[in-house]
Amino acid sequence: METERAETLALQVFDWILGSGDLADVFLGSSGAALEDLRENAAQPEFLAAVLDFVLMDDSWVLAAAEHLAIPPERLHNARAALPGGFLPNWT
Numbered sequence: 001m002e003t004e005r006a007e008t009l010a011l012q013v014f015d016w017i018l019g020s021g022d023l024a025d026v027f028l029g030s031s032g033a034a035l036e037d038l039r040e041n042a043a044q045p046e047f048l049a050a051v052l053d054f055v056l057m058d059d060s061w062v063l064a065a066a067e068h069l070a071i072p073p074e075r076l077h078n079a080r081a082a083l084p085g086g087f088l089p090n091w092t
Contacts, residue, residue: 001075003045006082009075010048013055016068023061027054049083052076 018024028034031050033041041047055061056076066073 001078001082003082006079007045007048009069009071009079010051010083011042012069013065013076014042014048014051016065017051017055020064027051030054045084049080049085052080052083056080 017027031054033047055065062073062076066076
C-alpha cells in the first residue's frame with residue numbers, strides 16, 4: 001500500500017475512534033495525547049501509525065473499524081505496514 005493511501009486510511013480510522021464514544025478516551029489515555037494536540041499531530045505519519053497500532057491491539061476494534069469503513073480488516077494491517085515502523089517484527 002502506498003504511504004499516502006495508508007495515511008488517509010489512518011485518518012479515517014482516527015475519525016472513527018473519535019466518534020466512538022469511550023474509545024476516544026481510551027485512545028487519549030493510552031497515547032498521552034491531549035485534545036489540543038490532535039490537529040497538529042494528526043498530520044504526522046508517526047501519529048497515524050500510533051492510531052493504527054492502537055486499533056490493531058484489539059480484534060473487536062479492528063473488525064468494528066473495518067465494518068465502519070466498509071473495508072476488509074487486513075487493509076488496516078497493510079496500512080500499518082506502509083507507515084513508519086510498519087516493517088518492524090511483530091512479536092505477539
